[in-house]
Amino acid sequence: MNPSGAWSYGYSTTLGGPFQIFTQFLPGNNVSLEGLDMWGDPALVDGSGAHLPTVGINATDTTSNPIGTYTVDARQILAHPGMSGQVAIARWTAPIAGTYRVQATFTGLSGFNGSPHTTTDVHVQRAGVDVLANTVDAYGAAAATCDATVMDVGQGDTLDFAVGYGNGSYLYDATGIDAIVCPVL
Numbered sequence: 001m002n003p004s005g006a007w008s009y010g011y012s013t014t015l016g017g018p019f020q021i022f023t024q025f026l027p028g029n030n031v032s033l034e035g036l037d038m039w040g041d042p043a044l045v046d047g048s049g050a051h052l053p054t055v056g057i058n059a060t061d062t063t064s065n066p067i068g069t070y071t072v073d074a075r076q077i078l079a080h081p082g083m084s085g086q087v088a089i090a091r092w093t094a095p096i097a098g099t100y101r102v103q104a105t106f107t108g109l110s111g112f113n114g115s116p117h118t119t120t121d122v123h124v125q126r127a128g129v130d131v132l133a134n135t136v137d138a139y140g141a142a143a144a145t146c147d148a149t150v151m152d153v154g155q156g157d158t159l160d161f162a163v164g165y166g167n168g169s170y171l172y173d174a175t176g177i178d179a180i181v182c183p184v185l
């Protein structure tokens with residue numbers, strides 16, 4: 001579902017711009033997705049038929065290597081920017097006001113089997129302003145982290161975990177997002 005609890009998936013045409021929620025769900029039982037549940041916009045499809053930008057999850061308990069060019073660990077979120085510079089976003093919306101601990105790791109997923117590796121810009125944004133900004137220029141190991149930032153938020157405030165296309169090309173830019181947002185008791 002999108003949204004699902006405090007989380008929603010979508011994109012923006014510019015970093016920090018208006019959030020547009022994805023309206024199409026592509027279930028992981030679709031053979032071309034190889035177990036990945038994906039969200040996209042039916043109006044944004046590249047020449048190969050891929051829905052980009054997109055946000056998805058490997059909802060299985062095993063690692064997946066879709067189309068033989070990238071690796072998605074079990075239960076990992078992936079984001080891929082769009083062909084015209086759209087930023088893929090996993091958005092968290094505060095269900096109640098309070099103090100929250102935020103931790104995020106972005107990982108390059110593209111590069112499996114000798115394919116080009118991920119080259120993206122990544123961000124954690126609060127109300128359109130960077131809390132973290134970095135780049136991912138690698139395959140595999142965690143490339144950018146936001147370690148245990150603590151912040152006060154109001155009910156309905158948002159945190160965006162955003163992935164842009166970094167080097168100016170959207171090709172081979174699958175990026176993993178491992179994000180935790182939890183209340184500080």
